[in-house]
Amino acid sequence: MAKDSSNPLPAEPRPDWRLPSIIDIRIRRVRFRPQKLKHFKSSLTRFKKAVEFKVKTSGPMPLRALSPALFVGETQVIESEPVDSDGTSLRFLSFSPETLPPGAPISWGWIGSARKDRQTTKFKYGLKE
Numbered sequence: 001m002a003k004d005s006s007n008p009l010p011a012e013p014r015p016d017w018r019l020p021s022i023i024d025i026r027i028r029r030v031r032f033r034p035q036k037l038k039h040f041k042s043s044l045t046r047f048k049k050a051v052e053f054k055v056k057t058s059g060p061m062p063l064r065a066l067s068p069a070l071f072v073g074e075t076q077v078i079e080s081e082p083v084d085s086d087g088t089s090l091r092f093l094s095f096s097p098e099t100l101p102p103g104a105p106i107s108w109g110w111i112g113s114a115r116k117d118r119q120t121t122k123f124k125y126g127l128k129e
Contacts, residue, residue, distance in 0.1 A: 027126065051127065064110075069109060071108060071118055080093070
């Protein structure tokens with residue numbers, strides 16, 4: 001039986017998918033108007049109000065197939081969009097404010113990430129009425 005005695009090829013470097021730190025979050029209630037789509041109707045058209053989280057990060061978001069998510073306690077907020085061209089500001093929207101516990105810690109990670117993989121922040125959920 002023949003054996004291959006050559007050294008294995010070095011592995012490709014893995015991408016760095018670490019999220020930047022959150023340096024600021026502004027939370028408020030907003031009126032919501034879904035984006036008009038050309039070829040189909042958005043599933044968000046039934047919503048007229050939302051809780052908006054404007055997030056400022058310490059650096060740009062890494063690009064990957066998964067999107068980032070905010071976690072208010074254990075409630076995942078996944079509807080998001082970039083706010084600026086440098087990739088350091090995002091807008092998250094929650095359409096179910098009743099699921100957001102007042103005073104809950106806010107963390108973030110990738111959609112569906114386990115608690116141990118989320119980045120904690122110094123922020124807690126609360127709305128100024």
